Amino acid sequence: MIIKLERIxxxxxxxxxxxxxxxxxxxxxxxxxxxxxxxxxxxLHTSSGLLVTEGIPCLEEDILTHFSxxxxxxxxxxxxxxxxxxxxxxxxxxTHLKSVIGGIQCMFPIEAGAIVKGSRQTIYFMEYDGPLExxxxxxxxxxx
Amino acid sequence: MIDFHTHPxxxxxxxxxxxxxxxxxxxxxxxxxxxxxxxxxxLQMDVAGIDKAVLLPVDCARARGDSVSxxxxxxxxxxxxxxxxxxxxxxxxxxxxxxxxxxxxHQMGLRGLKLDASLQDFHPDDKKAFAIYETAxxxxxxxxxxxxxxxxxxxxxxxxxxxxxxxxxxxxxxxNFILAHFAWPWVWEATAMALKYPNVYLDTSCLYYDSPxxxxxxxxxxxxxxxxxxxxxxxxxxxxxxxxxxEIKNMVHALKTLGLTEGCMTRILKLTxxxxxxxxxxxxxxxx
Numbered sequence: 001m002i003i004k005l006e007r008i009x010x011x012x013x014x015x016x017x018x019x020x021x022x023x024x025x026x027x028x029x030x031x032x033x034x035x036x037x038x039x040x041x042x043x044l045h046t047s048s049g050l051l052v053t054e055g056i057p058c059l060e061e062d063i064l065t066h067f068s069x070x071x072x073x074x075x076x077x078x079x080x081x082x083x084x085x086x087x088x089x090x091x092x093x094x095t096h097l098k099s100v101i102g103g104i105q106c107m108f109p110i111e112a113g114a115i116v117k118g119s120r121q122t123i124y125f126m127e128y129d130g131p132l133e134x135x136x137x138x139x140x141x142x143x144x
Numbered sequence: 145m146i147d148f149h150t151h152p153x154x155x156x157x158x159x160x161x162x163x164x165x166x167x168x169x170x171x172x173x174x175x176x177x178x179x180x181x182x183x184x185x186x187l188q189m190d191v192a193g194i195d196k197a198v199l200l201p202v203d204c205a206r207a208r209g210d211s212v213s214x215x216x217x218x219x220x221x222x223x224x225x226x227x228x229x230x231x232x233x234x235x236x237x238x239x240x241x242x243x244x245x246x247x248x249x250h251q252m253g254l255r256g257l258k259l260d261a262s263l264q265d266f267h268p269d270d271k272k273a274f275a276i277y278e279t280a281x282x283x284x285x286x287x288x289x290x291x292x293x294x295x296x297x298x299x300x301x302x303x304x305x306x307x308x309x310x311x312x313x314x315x316x317x318x319x320n321f322i323l324a325h326f327a328w329p330w331v332w333e334a335t336a337m338a339l340k341y342p343n344v345y346l347d348t349s350c351l352y353y354d355s356p357x358x359x360x361x362x363x364x365x366x367x368x369x370x371x372x373x374x375x376x377x378x379x380x381x382x383x384x385x386x387x388x389x390x391e392i393k394n395m396v397h398a399l400k401t402l403g404l405t406e407g408c409m410t411r412i413l414k415l416t417x418x419x420x421x422x423x424x425x426x427x428x429x430x431x432x
Contacts, residue, residue: 011183015191021146080355087174087295088389091355102340131187133180 004032005139009015012130015113016068018060019125021136027114035113042105044137047095047129049102055122057104063102067128071097095129102126110142146229146417147189147197147392149288149324149349149384152213152221156181162217168210172263174297177388186227192385192392196227198417200258200288203233207265212296215244219252229421231256231288236266236273245276249283255421262299263360268308269279277312281319286345286420291327291334293352295389306334313341316363318335322382322419331367338380345420346377348399348412349384356390356398362404378408382417 006028010019021041029039042052053059077093106123109116125136152158156179169175189197192369193219197333201213213231219314232248234241236259248254257280261268262368280287291306306327313321320343327334328350337344351359373381385395399412 011181011187011391013187074357080358082295083176086176088177089351089353089355091394095263131191133178133184 001141002032002034002037002144003139003141004028004034005137008053008136009137010125010134010136012048012125012127012132012134014127015130016064017127018063018128019112019132020055021125022055022120022123025123025138029110029115029140030113032140033144034110034140034142035144037110037140038107038140039110039115040105040107040137040141041123042137042139043099043125043130044135046099046104048134049088049099049104049126050136051102051124051126052106052117052121053124054120055124060124063126067098067102068094070101091095092129098126098128110140145192145196145396145413146383146421147192147194147385147387148266148322148382148420150197150199150387150392150415151389152185152199152201152218154179154388155185155221158213158217163208165217172204172208172296173212174295175388176263180388182221182224186225188387188392189227189295192396194242194392194396196229197387197392198229198231198256198288198384198421200231201233202258202260202263202290203235203238204260204263204265206235206238208263212263215248215252215254219248219254222253228344229256230254232259233260234257234276234341235262235263235264236270236276241272241276246283249285251357256285256412257287258289259287259297260294262290262294262301262303263296263352265303267303269311274312276317276320276423277316281316284318286322288321288322288324290325290345292325292330293328304330306330306337310337313337313344317343320345322420324349324384325386326363328363331363335368335372335377345380345382345416346413347382347384348395349386351386351390351395356394357401360398370402371403373402373412374404374408375384377384378411379416381412382420383396383413 071094079093222230232254385392
């Protein structure tokens with residue numbers, strides 16, 4: 001049984017953006033030596049997300065636009081107050097809710113050393129509150 | 145556009161280089177966010193439309209064990225980018241503070257003085273503080289003083305009252321004072337001082353509850369009328385975010401929701417800061 005975990009740093013450059021990380025996940029799977037198993041991908045931040053959809057710019061834009069319609073910045077959120085553990089105010093409930101609705105992880109099977117996924121399925125790191133340096137994790141489990 | 149109030153306290157590169165930097169950020173300044181590469185600072189400025197940022201240290205080593213960034217760290221960051229404008233900080237109660245300030249301005253290239261009486265634990269009326277104001281006046285640099293509430297732990301509110309600086313403001317009429325955080329909650333007092341004294345300015349880096357937009361809407365339309373800013377203080381206010389206690393983009397956005405005229409916004413976001421930072425502080429007054 002092989003278990004490998006990689007922490008990947010990613011510098012986001014905008015307030016919101018969808019970043020295709022599929023090649024990086026495929027590279028990690030290829031390097032792992034796992035022939036049959038699973039790969040999990042997880043963001044470590046609660047104002048970012050990980051999701052899978054067709055990899056085209058119009059959908060990237062639609063996801064961000066309609067998440068913002070669902071969770072407008074100006075809504076009357078409780079999360080607008082001083083957080084003593086942060087030493088600052090938290091007022092980004094909209095970004096947390098986008099993370100909740102869009103999800104923070106994905107999992108794919110590995111077969112014959114390759115990810116099993118649909119030809120149009122693309123793995124996105126979703127930035128909802130950037131720009132920031134972010135970290136996501138790729139964990140691969142399986143037989144060599 | 146210029147952000148007149150930022151703190152370089154979460155810079156990953158400095159955290160890796162200076163042993164006490166992490167303790168300073170977590171225990172003295174008390175901020176819990178992740179350390180970020182310097183690139184994030186520039187990107188935060190970019191998404192907010194900010195060209196240059198004033199970096200503010202606080203020399204509170206005597207009172208708190210460590211400084212909240214040092215003059216050396218600020219100078220180091222400024223040497224690496226012309227998007228940064230560095231201020232110095234000295235401890236007024238420390239022997240040789242005046243010479244230290246002169247060194248910071250003449251040798252290190254810093255362009256203003258930052259003082260925080262509550263964090264540095266001195267009284268604004270202390271005769272040693274007056275000696276520092278005198279040095280700053282002779283150097284023709286602006287002094288940005290913390291006023292209002294501070295989130296830093298163990299800092300007394302009373303040392304943040306803006307009227308504590310009135311004697312110094314009257315004694316040094318050629319020294320420009322910027323009262324940080326609009327002195328919240330003493331917003332009327334700060335407004336009165338900016339209205340009365342030609343050498344008093346205010347920065348907008350105030351956020352103490354709700355969201356930036358909600359807070360600005362309350363402070364700048366209900367606590368004081370927006371018309372005071374538009375009509376009377378348009379040349380006496382500089383934009384400040386207080387990054388990283390708040391993201392710069394959110395404070396710029398909040399300011400833009402106040403409905404101020406373009407002329408007033410340009411003064412707050414650019415022209416008044418440029419005038420205060422002019423090497424020769426005798427730059428012409430803005431009119432109208």
